[in-house]
Amino acid sequence: MVRVVDAEDVELPRKPGGGWTTALLTLVSLGFCGWAALSLAALDGNRYAVALTALTQYAVPAGAVLVLIGLFLRRWLNVLIVVLVTLALSYYVVPRALPDEMPPAAGEPMKVLSFNAYLGEADAERIVAAVRRNRVDVLSIQELTPDLVARLDAAGLFAELPHRMLRPGPRGEGTGIASRHPLRELNAVSETVLAQPSALVDLPGRDVELVAVHAFWPMGENTVPTWERDLRALPGPSHDDRARVLAGDFNATLDLTRMQEFLGRGYTDAAAATGQGLLPTWPSGWFPPPVTIDHVLTSGNVRPEDYRVLDIPGSDHRAVLATLRVMP
Known part of the structure; x- marks a missing residue:
């Protein structure tokens, strides 16, 4: 039924x-x-x-x-x-x-260390130790104060990296470049709120244009336009195979429009190219949620080969160490 x-x-x-x-x-x-x-x-x-x-x-x-x-x-x-x-x-x-697939290439190796020294309060001896241990060729240091310059000198930085172009200033305004190789001053960046010096690094066989980047902090009242102007003041990638590197604290992750513009114009982010693009650089602790705002960008015949993040006491940032290959 x-x-x-x-x-x-x-x-x-x-x-x-x-x-x-x-x-x-x-x-x-x-x-x-x-x-x-x-x-x-x-x-x-x-x-x-x-x-x-x-x-x-x-x-x-x-x-x-x-x-x-x-x-x-x-x-x-x-x-x-x-x-x-x-x-x-x-x-x-x-x-x-995910690392990019890159065939082996001949060229001059160049190790770039970038570090925000947190109002000059970072441990100078540990900075110098990181330079020595990793055989750094060029140091880009942000929030460089006169007192920190003196402590770095006492710790032996300028014996290790004798060539320098320093723009120290009060609190977070100063920025500097120290190099193992001779430097020639450039004027690649127009005047910005925070110092962003640039130099030609005289590597054996090939010169590299390097800018020590420190864009203004965009989190305060009416600070976003200043931050955007600081980033727009940076030079675009070279279109004649000149080697150019931007290294420093961009105060921006790769998700932000201004950083997308850099990548869209032809720069390569060393961390992303080597599969380390999600390693956070700020803050050094776990609150607020850590993000990647310190970068090494390359253009021209400069290829990222390795990238690491280093902890240096006394700062709210981690240092970034990029090994680059400057091709002839």
Whole structure:
């Protein structure tokens, strides 16, 4: 005997939670999409948007968690939207953790160390020890004060790197370059709030233009325009195979529009090229969430070969050490 069941008598399994759960998940998903849009649509025009965009690398795992929650709650539309947005973010973020395929190349090796000395309070002896231990060729040091210059001299930095172009200043204004090889002063950067000196490094067989970068901090009231002007003042990549390196504290992650412009114009980020692009450089602790705002950018016939992050006491930044190959 066949029993006919009325469709109205069939009780479909209910999704976990209720209407409030759906509303809350939808609200969180919309917030996630707005966060992603700041980077994907280049909407980082104020200090709050800059701060959120700088945390974009954390949006990828956050999206994965949202997808898992949506799957558990069987909210399929939420899952679909968040999956698509997370995949779009991953397209930009994940390659930074994957090294580029680069065939071996001949040329002059050049080790560049960049470090923000935190208002000149970093440990000078540990800075010099890092230079010696890693056989650094060029040091770009930000927030260089007259007192720190004296302590670095006493610790033996200028015996190790005798050629120097220093622009010390009060608190965070000073920046300097110290080199194992002769330097010739350049005027590659127009006047900016923080010193950004530039020099021609006379490597054996090939000169390299180097700029010690320190862009203004964009988190204060009305500071974003100043930060943008500091970054725009930096020279673009060379288009005649001249070797050019920008090394320092850009106060920007690769997700921000201004840094995307650098990469789009032809610069290569040494950390991303070597698969270390997600290593954080600031802060040295775990709050706020650490991000990568110190960079070594290369153009012309300069190829990144290795990249590391070093802890040096006394600073809220980690130092970045890039091994470059300057090809003839």
